[in-house]
Amino acid sequence: MITEIAHLRIDPARAAEFEQAVERAAPLFRAAEGCHGMALERGIEDPAHYQLRVEWESVDHHMVTFRESDGFRQWRALVGEFFVEAPVVEHSRAVGKFY
């Protein structure tokens, strides 16, 4: 299992509307092959910065299977208008949860 970390920059004035759009989009991830969870976090020092964290079985489940799916197009249709910069995406692997 790996984690997609998408760094999203949003106009803070539209934060509530954006958060509702992500919630509406959750079923798209729930239905995506190899997707096991999704969480949204908002920066405290920088409230225009959100991290969307999505658990995938592999990087390819995200970058190939999902990116080429209708689910991805629907996701972007729901939330794309809120991005004030192009999202920056990275992936990470858990080394350890210590408690």
Added chain:
Amino acid sequence: MITEIAHLRIDPARAAEFEQAVERAAPLFRAAEGCHGMALERGIEDPAHYQLRVEWESVDHHMVTFRESDGFRQWRALVGEFFVEAPVVEHSRAVGKFY
């Protein structure tokens, strides 16, 4: 509850040694007032980049209480030598876990 996200840059040649040092340091966080969990993640595209994610009751539990404690000095004594750049620290708040 809030999450500290510390971006740590390490020489990848010393990754195993660094990860062992973080594991040895876990009891310092376990003993810290207001600390509820700690996880280490390593970048896939950029394996020199680690995210240390620590759950705290508040930003002050991290930035004031912990930073002024012996635990913080011991943490830095264990892992400071591995940092090839000064750590960058931010905090985030969970907006939602969608499944």
